[in-house]
């Protein structure tokens with residue numbers, strides 16, 4: 223798949239089967255994350271965790287549902303990639319770095335035929351629960367700055383109109 227095709231095909235999926243992704247695919251996706259543009263090339267300010275422990279995923283799902291009781295913010299995904307960061311050498315850039323890292327990983331997943339979704343809700347769940355942070359293993363000074371669920375869609379999800387420009391554009395010439 224070329225890059226533009228992957229960009230067009232990526233879609234947020236909100237419902238996953240139990241089928242786990244392969245370790246080889248997971249490694250490729252995490253590698254793509256590490257190839258992202260990062261401010262000041264401060265790669266050491268970040269850490270990537272691949273969470274696949276069902277009990278821990280359940281705890282994160284529950285902790286993340288506090289704002290919407292009864293919801294399942296992880297959508298049943300069998301893998302949650304958690305990006306943690308300490309303060310960067312460029313303070314304040316951490317969430318922007320996260321966007322670049324996670325977008326790279328979502329596009330790599332699309333290329334491999336794996337479904338994904340960027341999840342903000344689970345970031346609140348993780349950062350609000352010291353027990354979860356300890357279980358994931360963040361070093362001192364690190365907080366979650368973004369997460370991404372991975373797996374296979376439980377049902378056909380609506381394809382977006384890939385040729386539609388969704389952000390208003392102005393040409394200033």
Ligand SMILES: Cc1cc2nc3c(=O)[nH]c(=O)nc-3n(C[C@H](O)[C@H](O)[C@H](O)COP(=O)(O)O)c2cc1C
Pocket residue numbers: 232233234235236339340341342343344382
């Ligand atoms: C930073 C960020 C955080 C997001 N967090 C959530 C989330 O917590 N839950 C969710 O269902 N979707 C989340 N999304 C997905 C967006 O809702 C989705 O990208 C948007 O609706 C556009 O749809 P598309 O990704 O299918 O093109 C998030 C997206 C971004 C970029």
